Amino acid sequence: MFARLLSGVVLGVEARLIEIQCDVSGGLPTFNIVGLPEKEVSESRERIRSAIKNSKFNFPAGRITANLAPADLKKEGVGFDLPIAVAILKATGQIAETQKRYLLLGELALNGEVRGVRGVLPIALETADQIDGLIVPRANALEAAIAADKPVYPVETLAEAQRFLNHEIEIPPVFIDRETLKSTEQKAVRHNLTEVRGQLQAKRALEIAAAGGHNLLMIGPPGSGKSLLARCLPDLLPPLSFEEALEVTRIYSTAGLLEAGAPLVWQRPYRAPHHTISYAGMVGGGHGIPGPGEISLAHHGVLFLDELPEFDRRVLETLRQPLEDRSILISRAGISVRYPSAFTLVAAMNPCPCGFLGDPIQPCTCSLHDVRRYKKRLSGPFLDRMDLCVEVPRVSADDLFGSCVAEASELVLKRVSVAREVQWERMQGVADCHCNAQLDGKRLDTHCVLGDDAKQLLRRAVDRFGLSARAHARIRRVARTIADLENLPEIRAQHIAEAVQLRTTGDAVPDF
Amino acid sequence: MSMNGDESEDKACHFLKQEGYRIVARNWRTQSGEVDIIARDKDVLVFVEVKARTGAGFGGPEAAVDDAKQRRLISAALAFLEKTQCDLPTRFDVVTIRPNEVHLYQDAFHVPD
Numbered sequence: 001m002f003a004r005l006l007s008g009v010v011l012g013v014e015a016r017l018i019e020i021q022c023d024v025s026g027g028l029p030t031f032n033i034v035g036l037p038e039k040e041v042s043e044s045r046e047r048i049r050s051a052i053k054n055s056k057f058n059f060p061a062g063r064i065t066a067n068l069a070p071a072d073l074k075k076e077g078v079g080f081d082l083p084i085a086v087a088i089l090k091a092t093g094q095i096a097e098t099q100k101r102y103l104l105l106g107e108l109a110l111n112g113e114v115r116g117v118r119g120v121l122p123i124a125l126e127t128a129d130q131i132d133g134l135i136v137p138r139a140n141a142l143e144a145a146i147a148a149d150k151p152v153y154p155v156e157t158l159a160e161a162q163r164f165l166n167h168e169i170e171i172p173p174v175f176i177d178r179e180t181l182k183s184t185e186q187k188a189v190r191h192n193l194t195e196v197r198g199q200l201q202a203k204r205a206l207e208i209a210a211a212g213g214h215n216l217l218m219i220g221p222p223g224s225g226k227s228l229l230a231r232c233l234p235d236l237l238p239p240l241s242f243e244e245a246l247e248v249t250r251i252y253s254t255a256g257l258l259e260a261g262a263p264l265v266w267q268r269p270y271r272a273p274h275h276t277i278s279y280a281g282m283v284g285g286g287h288g289i290p291g292p293g294e295i296s297l298a299h300h301g302v303l304f305l306d307e308l309p310e311f312d313r314r315v316l317e318t319l320r321q322p323l324e325d326r327s328i329l330i331s332r333a334g335i336s337v338r339y340p341s342a343f344t345l346v347a348a349m350n351p352c353p354c355g356f357l358g359d360p361i362q363p364c365t366c367s368l369h370d371v372r373r374y375k376k377r378l379s380g381p382f383l384d385r386m387d388l389c390v391e392v393p394r395v396s397a398d399d400l401f402g403s404c405v406a407e408a409s410e411l412v413l414k415r416v417s418v419a420r421e422v423q424w425e426r427m428q429g430v431a432d433c434h435c436n437a438q439l440d441g442k443r444l445d446t447h448c449v450l451g452d453d454a455k456q457l458l459r460r461a462v463d464r465f466g467l468s469a470r471a472h473a474r475i476r477r478v479a480r481t482i483a484d485l486e487n488l489p490e491i492r493a494q495h496i497a498e499a500v501q502l503r504t505t506g507d508a509v510p511d512f
Numbered sequence: 513m514s515m516n517g518d519e520s521e522d523k524a525c526h527f528l529k530q531e532g533y534r535i536v537a538r539n540w541r542t543q544s545g546e547v548d549i550i551a552r553d554k555d556v557l558v559f560v561e562v563k564a565r566t567g568a569g570f571g572g573p574e575a576a577v578d579d580a581k582q583r584r585l586i587s588a589a590l591a592f593l594e595k596t597q598c599d600l601p602t603r604f605d606v607v608t609i610r611p612n613e614v615h616l617y618q619d620a621f622h623v624p625d
Binding site for chain 2: 025026028063
C-alpha cells in the first residue's frame with residue numbers, strides 16, 4: 001500500500017518541489033516521517049492522526065512511513081500536514097488515484113480544518129510548470145492564484161480535499177485579476193511632506209535620496225522631525241511595478257507577514273527596527289532554514305534606523321555588504337539562502353549624547369570626550385555608504401506658526417518619477433544597475449559627465465576640503481541625481497555645489 | 513462484588529467477540545511482559561490490555577496503562593510478531609471493566625519514536 005503526491009518547500013525566497021511518498025504496511029503501530037524533517041514536521045504526526053480520525057476517516061493500523069524526497073534537503077514548516085494526511089488516505093484506498101499532478105499545501109488543525117501556511121507564493125511561482133494544479137488552504141488561495149497560471153483549488157477541511165480528489169464535489173478554481181487587485185488595495189496611513197514644518201534642506205535631501213536611491217543620514221536634535229521625514233520617503237518613491245511587487249511579496253510570504261485579503265504587497269515597504277535589534281533580526285537567520293531579516297523586508301523600500309549610534313556596532317557592520325550587493329547570502333550548516341535586499345537606508349542620529357550640540361538655544365551638556373565617543377560608534381566604512389548627509393536643526397517659531405504651506409509629497413513624487421525614468425533610460429543594458437546610487441568606478445565616468453565649470457568647481461572643492469577619492473565619487477553621484485531631477489543630460493556647477501553642501505554641513509556632522 | 517483477573521478477562525473476551533473480534537490467544541507471556549488477549553479484528557491483529565477496577569479511586573482503569581505498561585506490552589507484542597512471523601498490521605486496544613460498564617478503547621496508543 002504505497003502512495004505518492006506532490007508538495008513544496010520554501011528555501012528563502014526560492015522553492016523546491018517535494019515528492020511525498022507514503023507506505024502503510026504490517027507490523028507494530030508506528031508512524032514515522034523521514035527525509036530530514038525539522039521538529040515541526042515531525043510533530044505533524046499528532047495533528048495528522050487526530051485530523052484523520054476527527055474527519056471520520058480510518059487511520060490505518062500498522063506501520064506508516066512517510067518520506068519527503070529529496071531526502072537530503074531540510075524540510076521545515078507545517079505545510080506538509082495536509083499532503084501527508086492525503087497520502088495516508090491514498091495509501092489506504094480512501095482517496096482514489098488520480099492522473100492529475102496536484103501540489104498540496106496546508107496545516108491541519110486537530111479537527112481536520114486546513115489552516116494557512118507561509119511561503120505559498122514562492123512555491124506556486126517556482127513549481128507551476130511542473131504541476132497541473134494546486135490544492136491550498138483558503139487563506140492562501142489568492143496568493144497562490146497571483147503566482148500560478150494553473151488552477152488553484154481552495155480547501156477548508158481535510159474532508160473537503162478528500163471529496164474533491166474523489167470527484168464527489170467540484171471546487172471552482174480561484175482566479176485573480178491583477179488589475180482589480182491593484183485598485184482594491186488598502187492604502188495604509190502614510191505621512192505627507194506637508195506635515196513637516198520647515199526643514200527645507202532636509203526635504204530637498206529626501207527628494208534627491210528618492211530620485212537616485214541614495215542613502216541618507218539625518219543629524220539633528222530631538223524633536224526636529226527626523227522620524228517624520230523618514231516616514232515620508234516611501235511615498236516619494238514611484239509605485240512598485242508588478243514584478244517588484246511580486247519580489248517583495250515573495251519575501252513577505254516566506255516570513256508569514258502577508259495580511260489576509262491583501263495577497264500582494266503593492267506599497268513600498270517601510271521598516272523601522274528598534275535599535276536593540278539582533279544581528280539575525282537585521283540580516284536574517286533563525287533556526288532551521290534562515291528567515292528574512294529587516295533588510296530584506298525593506299526590499300524595494302526604506303529601512304529607517306533611528307538613533308543610529310545606539311545600534312550594536314556589529315549589526316551595523318553587517319549592513320555593509322548587503323548595501324553593496326543589494327542581496328544577502330545567509331549560509332548555515334547544510335543550507336544557504338539568498339534574500340534580496342535592495343533598500344534605501346535612512347538613518348537618524350543626534351549630534352551628541354544629549355542631542356543639543358550646535359543648537360542655538362539649548363546648551364549642550366556633553367563633554368568633548370562624550371561627543372567623540374558617541375561619534376566613534378559609527379565606523380568610517382559604514383558612513384562612507386551614506387551618499388547624503390544633512391543637518392535637521394530645531395524648527396524655528398516662524399516655521400512652526402507660519403502660514404507657509406509645504407510642498408505636498410505628490411508634487412515631489414512627480415519630479416522623482418521623471419528623474420527615475422531618465423536614469424532608467426540612461427542605464428539600459430547596464431547589468432544590475434538601475435539608479436545613480438549604484439554607479440561606481442568606470443560607470444561613474446561614463447554616466448556622470450561633468451561640464452567644464454562643474455569640473456573646475458569639483459576640483460576646487462576637492463582641494464579646499466581635502467576630499468578623498470570616495471567622497472569625490474559620492475558628490476558626483478549625487479550631482480548626477482540633482483541634474484536628473486531637472487532632466488539635464490550634463491552635470492553643471494550648481495549641481496556640484498548642492499551635492500557638496502549635502503555631504504557635510506556644519507560642525508555637527510561626524511568627520512568623514 | 514470484586515472480580516479477579518480471570519473473571520474480568522472472560523468478560524472482556526465475551527465483549528470483544530460481540531464486537532466481531534476473533535480471539536487468537538490469551539495471557540500470552542514472554543520474559544519481558546504479558547499480553548492479556550490477542551485477537552483479530554478483520555485484517556488487523558489487536559493486542560488487548562484488560563483493566564478492571566471496582567471503585568473510582570486511583571483515577572479509574574484507563575489511568576493504569578502508563579508508559580511503563582505500554583513499553584512492556586510493546587515488547588511482548590514484538591516478541592509475538594517475531595515468533596509467529598506475522599506481518600499483519602497491528603493495533604493496541606484497551607478494555608476497561610467497571611462493575612456495570614465495559615468500554616473498548618481502540619487504537620489506545622502507538623509505538624513512540
